Amino acid sequence: MSTAVTVSELRKSYGEVEAVRGISFEIASGEIFGLLGPNGAGKTTTVEILEGYRERDAGSVTVLGADPARAGDSWREQIGVVLQSSAMYQTLSVAESLALFAGYYERPRDVDEVMQLIGLDEKRDAHVRTLSGGQRRRLDLGLALVGDPDLLFLDEPTTGFDPQARRRAWESISSLRSLGKTILLTTHYLDEAERLCDRVAVLRDGRIAAIGRPGELTGALPPTEIRYWQNGREVVLRTDEPTRVLNELTQTALAEGHELEALEVRRPSLEEVYLSLTDEASE
Amino acid sequence: MRLFRHELRYALLLYSRSRELAFFTFLLPMILFLLLGFAYGDEEIQGVKGSDYLLTGTLGYGVVATAFAGLAIVLVIRREEGILKRLRSTPLPAPTYLVAVLTATMVAFLIQAVCIVAVGMAAFGASFPSHLVSFVLALILGAASFAALGVGLTGLIRQAEGASAVVNAIYFPMLFISGAFFERDTFPAFLQAVAAVLPLTYFIDLVFGVVYEGDQIWDRVGDVAVLAAWGLAGALFAARRFRWTPSEG
Numbered sequence: 250m251s252t253a254v255t256v257s258e259l260r261k262s263y264g265e266v267e268a269v270r271g272i273s274f275e276i277a278s279g280e281i282f283g284l285l286g287p288n289g290a291g292k293t294t295t296v297e298i299l300e301g302y303r304e305r306d307a308g309s310v311t312v313l314g315a316d317p318a319r320a321g322d323s324w325r326e327q328i329g330v331v332l333q334s335s336a337m338y339q340t341l342s343v344a345e346s347l348a349l350f351a352g353y354y355e356r357p358r359d360v361d362e363v364m365q366l367i368g369l370d371e372k373r374d375a376h377v378r379t380l381s382g383g384q385r386r387r388l389d390l391g392l393a394l395v396g397d398p399d400l401l402f403l404d405e406p407t408t409g410f411d412p413q414a415r416r417r418a419w420e421s422i423s424s425l426r427s428l429g430k431t432i433l434l435t436t437h438y439l440d441e442a443e444r445l446c447d448r449v450a451v452l453r454d455g456r457i458a459a460i461g462r463p464g465e466l467t468g469a470l471p472p473t474e475i476r477y478w479q480n481g482r483e484v485v486l487r488t489d490e491p492t493r494v495l496n497e498l499t500q501t502a503l504a505e506g507h508e509l510e511a512l513e514v515r516r517p518s519l520e521e522v523y524l525s526l527t528d529e530a531s532e
Numbered sequence: 533m534r535l536f537r538h539e540l541r542y543a544l545l546l547y548s549r550s551r552e553l554a555f556f557t558f559l560l561p562m563i564l565f566l567l568l569g570f571a572y573g574d575e576e577i578q579g580v581k582g583s584d585y586l587l588t589g590t591l592g593y594g595v596v597a598t599a600f601a602g603l604a605i606v607l608v609i610r611r612e613e614g615i616l617k618r619l620r621s622t623p624l625p626a627p628t629y630l631v632a633v634l635t636a637t638m639v640a641f642l643i644q645a646v647c648i649v650a651v652g653m654a655a656f657g658a659s660f661p662s663h664l665v666s667f668v669l670a671l672i673l674g675a676a677s678f679a680a681l682g683v684g685l686t687g688l689i690r691q692a693e694g695a696s697a698v699v700n701a702i703y704f705p706m707l708f709i710s711g712a713f714f715e716r717d718t719f720p721a722f723l724q725a726v727a728a729v730l731p732l733t734y735f736i737d738l739v740f741g742v743v744y745e746g747d748q749i750w751d752r753v754g755d756v757a758v759l760a761a762w763g764l765a766g767a768l769f770a771a772r773r774f775r776w777t778p779s780e781g
Binding site (some may be wrong): 300303322330355 | 535538542544545549550613614615617618620621622623624625634776
């Protein structure tokens, strides 16, 4: 399988701040690859270097056989970009917006087909200003797709969505897999990466803390926490077998006839996942 | 060329759908023309009928409102909203985009100029401009120069919210000092000194000369040179400072 993106020892600083500190990865053609990390981890900087918006300080980058920093308009025929925040002319309709962008490409996709793909065919004559946040984001995806690119960049495609809108967006993105597109997406949602990506690189402080299939990464999760209060003190248990431990705990409590006050069972937050992954990486 | 026509069509469509632009850059100059015209259109200003003088001034108002202020504000808003950044990810070449936007601006101003002349003729009995070719060339030169200055100005504005304020702070005083509505000769010396460097002064003089003094555009080399120099300065500044991406932080 050919390689769509190669990144080697990439570095980028803004003044004193090192945003990206030597990262390397490859994306195969047809792969959905995720950059996962909290805000400020270097995701957007990395993606914007690959999109050709930013110059790198060091390292080498090849995207579809070209260096994005020097690639021309014909290279842009082959990429589609969804930026982190939506931006489109407010006074154009959905259909007009897509037709405007379709006109920029040599071999665009059919506008009606794209509207169906993103589920906005019923909003075709609605002006962008009247769309909801989720609908705008889907239009963003449509604008990135209308040129029929080989490689798609999706920078936090579902940030700020309600759960239903996120599921719809996930469906749209999943359906691109069958079109054979290569996709690089950034996200700070672990479940999004798990659901969509073939492989994920976890970024923290400008470095790759872990890289692999989502299942491999969640295997590295810290154990589940069980918390409750007893005799005025908080008890915290950490376990890889929450079902068994919780069962024993509640049975004992029932048998002894006392209440587990403020009982709480929680999976580690994403922040803790990052922390544990970076801790491992630095060991 | 196909891309240019495509982009121009949408640039005009976007222009026609913007209510703010329609009012502030298109209608307001004409409203003011009517108000001032009825107020003192019958007096004599600079040796001609007041309404004739105001017609020239209103064309000056139109060129700065449309080509300078309107263009600068629209470009800053599009930049800060991220629309320009998104366009750069498509194969649309940057010069094609800019030339299409400038052409749309030019078209809007020429339509506006036709309306201003029509209002002048209908409401105040102004005569049709005598040297039509020179008249149109003067309008195009003015629009090009102010558009270049407008694009250059975007490099000095960081936020979309402040764009109107900055632009208005520049162009309203310029309108008065350059004598768009009043005869400059009655101004104090220091204001006349300021007027002597402003590009709008030379645009108004050029148009006045062509319309009321029987000059052709090539008889007014001085005005043409100053206007062109300002336009060139704006273009050079724009080439260095125009940005496609939003301001950071």
